[in-house]
Amino acid sequence: MLRPERRTRADYAAIALISAAILIAALIVWWTSPSRATDAVPAADPAPVPTAVTGLPAALGEIWRAPDSAADHPLVVGGTVITADGSAVIGHDFRTGKTRWSYERGVPLCAATAAFGHAVAVYRTGNGCSEVTAIDADSGRRGPQRSSNSDNTMRLLTDEDRVTAVGTTRIESWRSDLVRTVEYGRVDAPVHPDGDPHPGCTIDSAAASGTRIAVLEHCPGDAGVRLTVITATPDDASQPDVLGSQVLGIDGAALHTAHVVAVSGERTAVVATDGAGTALLVYDASVARESLTPLAPGAAADRIVVGARSGPVITFWTGTATVALDARTLAVRWRMPDTLGPGTSMASALLVPTREGLAVTGTWDGSVRRTIPVDRSADGAAGKAGPVVPGTAGDVVLEQRGGTLVALTPVPPRE
Secondary structure: OOOOOOOOHHHHHHHHHHHHHHHHHHHHHHHHOOOOOOEEEOOOOOOOOOOOOOOOOOOEEEEEEEEOOOOOOOEEEOOEEEEEEOOEEEEEEOOOOOEEEEEEOOOOEEEEEEEOOEEEEEEEEOOEEEEEEEEEOOOOOEEEEEEOOOOOOOEEEEOOOOEEEEOOOEEEEEOOOOOEEEEEEOOOOOOOOOOOOOOOOEEEEEEEOOOEEEEEEEOOOOOOOEEEEEEOOOOOOOOOOEEEEEEOEEOOEEOOEEEEEEEEOOEEEEEEEEOOEEEEEEEOOOOOEEEEEEOOOOOOHHHOEEEEEEOOEEEEEOOOEEEEEEOOOOOEEEEEEOOOOOOEEEOOEEEEEOOOEEEEEOOOOOOEEEEEEOOOHHHOOHHHHOOEEEEEEOOEEEEEEOOEEEEEEEOOOOO
16 A cells, blocks of 8 residues: 655645735736726716707807816717826816726826716826726726827827827727727737738828728838728728828829828828918828818828817818818818817807807808807917817806816806
8 A cells, every 4th residue: 555645844844935925916917907006986977968058159258177188189978077187087067077987107298088988087107108097987996997009199089999109109999898890000919910911100190980990101112101091890800901002293293291180981081281271181091192281371191189079160270260161071161270279069050169259150161150259368379279178068168278178158148
């Protein structure tokens, strides 16, 4: 009969070392995890519900403001207005500005947007703008998360069902569960050797729709800026499906300064500046130019600010004027000079920021019916120079003025 095995002192020492190693590894994981460095306070009550707006106010007055440097336009989900600044994302009561919920990490924010009923926040770590968190806009509770190796700066675009993250060397799109559906540009560990159709490029700007993503980039060996259009729904997220690509030019001269402003159907609209001035160029599905429309003097491709789609039009700001495009054909519908930013819809009209306030504008024809006075003197010269990016939450008008979000409420008429 064999004698039972007995553990030796060496066995016990090995077990102790293994247990200690596991404990240390667990502590390291916990210490470096997002959860340890997170301070999250969920909402105590459901979000207020804005009532439908049937008319426009005679005057507006400031009711609250908050720092908002990580967003580039007002973020609204129902009755919650979301701001993102420093390392904190905060959900506010749209009327009072009172904090409904907050979410804060121990690292700085890169960018934030609103989509899928959530705030989507991107944080900067040692791997660039790599940590992405979705926060339910009603409850403030954390939802899906993702992590990837990204660039050090990032801009977020939203369309019907995706968020597209635009860096300086790569682009990603995420669906509502933050699973990646598109990867374009620099890839550190490519699954496909030819996955990047134009390696070594620097991305200038991008626009996205539910079916296409248009990218403007400067690539080695190209004479000027290149426009590449890819599908937003490829069969393989790591294999971009390029629909068309070419270096842009006017009369044989390559363009170097451009900004893509919109994608609609099979068309892409680009604002470009050359020696003759600034123009809007529309390209078809094969990236062949369909039209060229000169823009007024003072327009600059490097100052473009694009607004959200407002019914039948898409508006953008050229640095001096607001331009409205037909949302289907991307043709210019109208132009308004001496403005401060793009427009936003409210009560079947378009509100366009001007130095005097907000011009109440016909959406389709650009006719100005009247101006709602807005006092921006608290922001000094910056509040008068733009860009001012407006939005709405019920009858509250929001203005993104640089790194500050300002909420304006209707002011009762004086008796």
